Amino acid sequence: MVTAPLRLAKADYIPSEQMPVAVAERTPQSSFPPHVHEFNEIVLVWRGNGLHVMNDRPWPVTCGDIFYLHADDCHSYESVQDLVLDNIIYCPERFQLALDWQQLLPARNEGCWRLTTRGMALARGVIKQLEVESRKSDLLSRQLTEALFLQLALILQRHRYASDLPWQLPEGEQLDLLMAAIQGHIASPFDLATFCLQHRLSERALKQLFRQQTGMTIGHYLRQLQLCQAKYLLRSGDLLIGEVASRCGFDDSNYFSVVFTRETGLTPSAWRQRFISGGEAHRLHNAKG
Structure with missing residues (x-):
């Protein structure tokens, strides 16, 4: 109910x-x-x-x-x-x-x-x-x-x-530059060292600033973005689990399933089944097999 x-x-x-x-x-x-x-x-x-x-x-x-x-x-x-x-x-x-x-x-x-x-x-x-x-x-x-x-x-x-579109930010907006870069790398690896070199920033200072302002590490924030995107794709589309994993930055679908289950308490398939009808779930299960 x-x-x-x-x-x-x-x-x-x-x-x-x-x-x-x-x-x-x-x-x-x-x-x-x-x-x-x-x-x-x-x-x-x-x-x-x-x-x-x-x-x-x-x-x-x-x-x-x-x-x-x-x-x-x-x-x-x-x-x-x-x-x-x-x-x-x-x-x-x-x-x-x-x-x-x-x-x-x-x-x-x-x-x-x-x-x-x-x-x-x-x-x-x-x-x-x-x-x-x-x-x-x-x-x-x-x-x-x-x-x-x-x-x-x-x-x-x-x-x-x-947050999901490229944007030219004012010079000196370090945290905003970083946020925009992270959100643009949900499906691909994000290299903090390269980012800092490109923008002439201190990697250590930027990590401290991010932790101070957000209460979490850069890696944790990126992982949360990836998992939220995965939840959305699992619920709103009919992509296979491997395709969802790839679009969310995971090269290995098995590792994606492990991380997703650890964070949500449900496997990707179980998460999807909460939101779709029985007939649609059966079709997706057959397609996956």
Whole structure:
């Protein structure tokens, strides 16, 4: 029996019926079951790591990740470790400024974005102001809250980049350069020494910076990306296990099965069978044989 997700109400997070925006600080964010909202939400991750499952697709998250969620997007948090984030809650129907918000905020189901280090610093300052003003209920505070939300939306638009696409990042954004490079090597080996030589960076210092900001090693982060991609491919397509392994950076499908089983508690085949019908499972089993 499938349990319906929790539904979070506006009144529990935005006490004033007129206020369009609120900030829900999560320091830390604990594991949280699947839920939907009566409001839209922007999630900005500041520190730590965990697994964010959005509309049944898992995403490994750490500092700099951004998610734009609509009211009926279902998401949850799992396997969290010192995860610190802010939820920017907003109700589009309460906005008073005559703006095309669809042009300022990404369309739904566009996956995960990342924010540059410079963008994180700018966004953090605006969010602190937004948190103060959104707790009030007078007209001026409501207007200022919406203006601050507009400022935040513009900062995110200017400083974000798609995590799964090549991007020219500003010089000096060491962590962002590294994140973009790692996410571009899910299906192929990533050589940190070569990357550091190419960008004239200290390998030791970069490892320390990554561990400090994310709470995990570079190798662990890459492995989480590979496993999340494997979960998505196993659930959403009919690729053979060996093909999934290859697309996720594993040359040996047996080793892939060992790693996947160790991390999830299920074999790749058992994971897939959770999401497909009996007839389709039988077809895939025959094709594999």
